[in-house]
Amino acid sequence: MNERRTIVIADDHPLVRKGLRQMIETLPETIVLEAENGEEALRLIREHHPALALLDIEMPKMTGFDVAKRVNDEGLPVSVIFLTMFKEEQVFNKAMDTGVKGYVLKENAITEVLQCIAAVSEGRYYLSPTISDFLVRRNSRLSSPAQDNSGLSLLTPAERSVLKMVATMKTNQQIADELNISIKTVHNHRNHICDKLGLRGTHALMKFAIENNSQL
Amino acid sequence: MNERRTIVIADDHPLVRKGLRQMIETLPETIVLEAENGEEALRLIREHHPALALLDIEMPKMTGFDVAKRVNDEGLPVSVIFLTMFKEEQVFNKAMDTGVKGYVLKENAITEVLQCIAAVSEGRYYLSPTISDFLVRRNSRLSSPAQDNSGLSLLTPAERSVLKMVATMKTNQQIADELNISIKTVHNHRNHICDKLGLRGTHALMKFAIENNSQL
DNA sequence: CTTCCTCTAGGCACTTCTACCCATACGAAT
DNA sequence: ATTCGTATGGGTAGAAGTGCCTAGAGGAAG
Numbered sequence: 001m002n003e004r005r006t007i008v009i010a011d012d013h014p015l016v017r018k019g020l021r022q023m024i025e026t027l028p029e030t031i032v033l034e035a036e037n038g039e040e041a042l043r044l045i046r047e048h049h050p051a052l053a054l055l056d057i058e059m060p061k062m063t064g065f066d067v068a069k070r071v072n073d074e075g076l077p078v079s080v081i082f083l084t085m086f087k088e089e090q091v092f093n094k095a096m097d098t099g100v101k102g103y104v105l106k107e108n109a110i111t112e113v114l115q116c117i118a119a120v121s122e123g124r125y126y127l128s129p130t131i132s133d134f135l136v137r138r139n140s141r142l143s144s145p146a147q148d149n150s151g152l153s154l155l156t157p158a159e160r161s162v163l164k165m166v167a168t169m170k171t172n173q174q175i176a177d178e179l180n181i182s183i184k185t186v187h188n189h190r191n192h193i194c195d196k197l198g199l200r201g202t203h204a205l206m207k208f209a210i211e212n213n214s215q216l
Numbered sequence: 217m218n219e220r221r222t223i224v225i226a227d228d229h230p231l232v233r234k235g236l237r238q239m240i241e242t243l244p245e246t247i248v249l250e251a252e253n254g255e256e257a258l259r260l261i262r263e264h265h266p267a268l269a270l271l272d273i274e275m276p277k278m279t280g281f282d283v284a285k286r287v288n289d290e291g292l293p294v295s296v297i298f299l300t301m302f303k304e305e306q307v308f309n310k311a312m313d314t315g316v317k318g319y320v321l322k323e324n325a326i327t328e329v330l331q332c333i334a335a336v337s338e339g340r341y342y343l344s345p346t347i348s349d350f351l352v353r354r355n356s357r358l359s360s361p362a363q364d365n366s367g368l369s370l371l372t373p374a375e376r377s378v379l380k381m382v383a384t385m386k387t388n389q390q391i392a393d394e395l396n397i398s399i400k401t402v403h404n405h406r407n408h409i410c411d412k413l414g415l416r417g418t419h420a421l422m423k424f425a426i427e428n429n430s431q432l
Numbered sequence: 433c434t435t436c437c438t439c440t441a442g443g444c445a446c447t448t449c450t451a452c453c454c455a456t457a458c459g460a461a462t
Numbered sequence: 463a464t465t466c467g468t469a470t471g472g473g474t475a476g477a478a479g480t481g482c483c484t485a486g487a488g489g490a491a492g
Contacts, residue, residue, distance in 0.1 A: 075376070115345060124349035129331060132348050133340035158469060169423040171448065185470050191451070192468095202449070202478055203422075207385040210426060374439060387478065400441050407481070408438095418448055418479070435492075443483080450477070455470100462465075 006031045006050035007117070010041035010067070011083070012059050020054065020083075023110060024117070038062025042070055045078050052120060054113070057084040057091070068098040079120045083113065089134045096135070102126040152212065154196045162189040167209035222247045222266035223333070226257035226283070227299070228275050232322075236270065236299075239326060240333065254278025258286055261294050268336060270329070273300040273307070284314040295336045299329065305350045312351070318342040370412045378405040383425035 007030060009020045014036070021032045033048060035041035037060040045053055045067070053071070055064035062070075068080045081102035082095050095103055102116040105128040112128060119126035127135060155163065165175045172190070176183040190205055199205050223246060225236045230252070237248045249264060251257035253276040261269055261283075269287070271280035278286075284296045297318035298311050311319055318332040321344040328344060335342035343351060371379065381391045388406070392399040406421055415421050 075373075112345070119346070119349065126345050127343075127348035129328070129342050129345050129348070130335070132343035132345070132351065133335065135341075135343075135348065135351050156468060169419045171418050173448080181469085182471055184472055187449080187451095188470080188472095190449085194450085200450095202387055203385045205450095206419075206422070372438060389478080397439085398441055400443090401439070403479080403481095404439085404441080406479080410480085416480095421480095433492100435490100437490080438488085440487080441485085445481090445483105447480070448478080451475085453474080454472075456472105457470075458468085460466085460468105462463100 004029045004031055005052075005121075006033060006048050008033045008035060008041055008044045008048070008050045008053040008078075010035040010038065010054065010059060010064070011056040012036055013056075016056070019110075020113065023113060027114070027117070036060075038064065038067045042067050045071060045076055046074075049076070050078055052081060052117060053078050054081045054083050054117075057082055057086055057095075065094065065098060068095070068100055072099050081116055081120060081126075087131055089131075092131050092134045103131060104128050105130055152197075155193060159189050159193050159196075162186060163193055163205075163209050164213065166190070166206055167213035169206075220245045220247055221268075221337075222249060222264050224249045224251060224257055224260045224264070224266045224269040224294075226251040226254065226270065226275060226280070227272040228252055232272070235326075236329065239329060243330070243333070252276075254280065254283045258283050261287060261292055262290075265292070266294055268297060268333060269294050270297045270299050270333075273298055273302055273311075281310065281314060284311070284316055288315050297332055297336060297342075303347060305347075308347050308350045319347060320344050321346055371409060375405050375409050375412075378402060379409055379421075379425050380429065382406070382422055383429035385422075 007024055009017055009024070009032060011017050011020070017034045017036070021034065024030060024032050033044050033050065035044050038055075039061040041053065041055060041059075042062060044050070053067070055067055057064040064080075064082055064084070068082075070076075071078055071080055079101040080099070081104060082100050083104050083106060084091070085106045086092070087105055087107075092103060101120045102125065104112050104116050104126070108128050108130065116126040161179065162175060165178065170178070172183050172186045176186045179186075194200070194205055197205075197208060199208055223240055225233055225240070225248060227233050227236070233250045233252070237250065240246060240248050249260050249266065251260050254271075255277040257269065257271060257275075258278060260266070269283075271283055273280040280296075280298055280300070284298075286292075287294055287296055295317040296315070297320065298316050299320050299322060300307070301322045302308070303321055303323075308319060317336045318341065320328050320332050320342070324344050324346065332342040377395065378391060381394065386394070388399050388402045392402045395402075410416070410421055413421075413424060415424055
């Protein structure tokens with residue numbers, strides 16, 4: 001990548017923008033565009049299609065969430081980074097759902113911003129380590145391990161292996177072939193699993209298998 | 217927590233242990249125990265039940281993985297932190313499966329170790345931001361983002377929204393209801409998506425949707 | 433105006449999965 | 463020996479999804 005790249009920064013505090021601009025402009029071949037609210041940020045993203053957008057969450061007119069959501073809906077080719085002081089789990093989870101590629105806490109070292117820009121530019125994710133905790137919990141569903149565990153522990157070994165293979169998107173026929181058993185047996189195992197876990201509906205079992213396959 | 221706490225550090229390089237000890241002993245009320253291989257580390261953990269154990273992965277006799285696995289199996293009440301230079305995704309994933317609470321890269325700032333100790337002591341997870349990328353991908357099941365992207369850009373907006381809802385395990389009927397269109401239209405969108413992405417088979421589309429739902 | 437794409441909707445045959453039944457065989461526990 | 467759980471196999475009905483067609487309405491581009 002030897003071209004110039006554009007980065008939009010959006011924050012309602014001029015001082016923050018100033019500081020960010022100075023840091024980011026130490027990077028080679030980089031153009032910084034500033035926005036003081038969400039609407040302006042979205043306009044800049046639409047018109048200048050920057051590679052990155054560093055957004056504050058709390059901004060006038062449109063929040064960082066609003067901007068990220070629009071970017072997502074319109075399929076704009078920009079990687080969004082949230083730069084915020086919110087370290088609440090809900091805020092972070094909402095951010096991940098909105099498809100942001102980076103999440104940097106303002107309280108952390110300023111060098112983190114540059115590390116984040118570098119990582120996201122290469123297509124990776126970057127999260128402030130302070131909140132990596134949330135991500136682990138988010139994915140392993142550790143917020144309520146009690147009732148999940150109780151359900152899973154009811155399963156017999158055969159049911160467990162079937163469930164593992166369901167999680168890999170195999171059809172019943174494929175599972176039957178790989179385990180050298182009848183497809184009817186696979187059917188029965190699935191039914192028993194659904195009974196034990198209280199699952200109903202066409203894809204409930206697959207949904208469960210995928211969400212919990214790290215616990216299998 | 218006003219008691220003394222014990223921390224085991226294990227690394228086969230004396231210089232690394234020396235450096236770690238000096239940094240960690242700046243913390244109040246902290247006792248550092250050193251091990252130069254995995255076996256010794258495990259023995260120290262069993263006998264002194266420390267709060268934390270900082271383990272190198274590559275060590276003689278027992279690797280950090282071996283130690284973490286035994287700690288897990290025996291239910292020893294210690295939080296394991298891996299301190300390593302491995303930034304490969306597989307190594308990290310294996311570490312997460314072994315139940316480690318922290319994963320710090322040696323290449324990163326030494327202050328990260330202290331941050332990690334603080335976070336894990338409070339019951340949180342801590343990951344070097346360089347590898348938070350892996351965690352995000354681990355959970356959204358992204359292993360090959362490159363060629364997928366090319367296919368995704370072929371989709372029309374309507375197809376994209378259907379695909380998003382497929383990723384949430386909704387049935388065609390639910391999708392039709394939410395979008396106020398006929399279930400046949402949803403069928404058609406799915407078929408077109410499969411055509412464009414070259415997907416075949418019963419669950420290929422759902423598999424794709426789930427693996428790529430962060431890119432939608 | 434014609435052509436092309438998108439979104440909409442439907443038909444039809446087929447496969448896959450769900451939700452109920454049922455039976456047999458084996459081993460463990462009582 | 464009987465009972466229980468587990469694994470295995472089957473039947474039937476219906477719901478859901480796939481694959482491959484046709485076709486009209488609306489818009490954009492030529």
